[in-house]
Amino acid sequence: MNENVIEVKKLSKQFATTIALENCDLMIKKGEIFGFLGPSGAGKTTTIKLLTGQLKNDSGDILVLGENPFSSKMKQKIGIMSDNSGLYEKMSVYDNLLLFTKIYDIDKSCIEKVLAEVDLLDVKNQQVSQLSKGMKQRLIFARTIIHSPSLLFLDEPTANLDPSTAQEVREIIKKLNAKGTTVFLTTHNMEEADEMCHRVAFLNHGHIIESGEPEALKLKYSKQLIRIKTDKKDYTIPLDKPLLKQELEQMNELLMIHSIEPSLKEVFLTLTKEES
Numbered sequence: 445m446n447e448n449v450i451e452v453k454k455l456s457k458q459f460a461t462t463i464a465l466e467n468c469d470l471m472i473k474k475g476e477i478f479g480f481l482g483p484s485g486a487g488k489t490t491t492i493k494l495l496t497g498q499l500k501n502d503s504g505d506i507l508v509l510g511e512n513p514f515s516s517k518m519k520q521k522i523g524i525m526s527d528n529s530g531l532y533e534k535m536s537v538y539d540n541l542l543l544f545t546k547i548y549d550i551d552k553s554c555i556e557k558v559l560a561e562v563d564l565l566d567v568k569n570q571q572v573s574q575l576s577k578g579m580k581q582r583l584i585f586a587r588t589i590i591h592s593p594s595l596l597f598l599d600e601p602t603a604n605l606d607p608s609t610a611q612e613v614r615e616i617i618k619k620l621n622a623k624g625t626t627v628f629l630t631t632h633n634m635e636e637a638d639e640m641c642h643r644v645a646f647l648n649h650g651h652i653i654e655s656g657e658p659e660a661l662k663l664k665y666s667k668q669l670i671r672i673k674t675d676k677k678d679y680t681i682p683l684d685k686p687l688l689k690q691e692l693e694q695m696n697e698l699l700m701i702h703s704i705e706p707s708l709k710e711v712f713l714t715l716t717k718e719e720s
């Protein structure tokens with residue numbers, strides 16, 4: 445996991461008077477699921493657009509898979525899934541993908557392979573309009589990965605999905621990642637980020653305010669408290685060895701003891717509150 449697939453230095457982008465991104469540095473390693481987290485309007489989609497050559501940056505350097513984001517060579521090697529991933533409702537599942545094999549100029553034998561990967565082979569001849577929401581989302585996924593990209597940009601892939609469909613999508617992402625695909629993922633969902641991401645960065649008002657492994661961040665922002673539950677009371681004490689020893693010696697029946705760690709969501713809320 446040493447090779448950087450994305451290297452961004454001092455990236456900035458402004459729309460009229462709105463600063464969407466300012467001086468952002470990012471390094472994403474091969475094989476990672478990297479979570480780019482932030483509230484609405486933080487600049488997440490703008491970043492994906494800049495990294496994938498859909499927008500031009502004002503300043504800063506971007507290298508994606510060793511290429512600049514406008515290189516056609518790079519575009520063959522990436523997959524992008526965003527909320528405007530419309531499907532052709534009146535066409536069959538198979539024909540939707542056939543179109544994309546033509547766009548990418550790849551053999552149509554890929555279609556059955558990718559449909560098997562997202563578990564849609566049985567419905568390949570069905571019209572898209574007859575599919576459930578979860579199946580449509582899996583088809584969008586199939587379309588995103590049909591050319592076997594080594595790097596995926598997923599812009600809120602589980603937004604507006606019911607919990608079981610969202611979980612299906614997360615499982616597909618994990619499966620692809622286990623096979624070596626690097627994933628750059630944006631989400632509002634902190635539990636999702638905690639479950640899926642090897643590393644995350646928090647973006648707020650166009651600035652990266654913190655980054656690291658979810659576990660390390662939770663430890664860093666932990667309030668170092670221990671919760672103790674006995675047959676008589678339920679209370680917290682500071683994480684302090686002599687104090688803990690003293691408490692344990694005094695009590696009759698211990699029911700539960702555990703350290704209180706903040707969730708990724710609490711870390712994020714603390715950080716964004718500090719910033720604003």
Ligand SMILES: Nc1ncnc2c1ncn2[C@@H]1O[C@H](COP(=O)(O)OP(=O)(O)OP(=O)(O)O)[C@@H](O)[C@H]1O
Nearest residue numbers: 459462463464482483484485486487488489490491
């Ligand atoms: N084409 C545009 N023209 C003008 N302003 C824009 C444009 N695109 C984005 N912005 C502004 O840039 C800022 C960042 O927007 P962006 O869409 O990147 O945020 P986001 O983090 O992806 O938000 P969300 O989670 O709601 O999708 C916002 O203030 C937005 O209004």
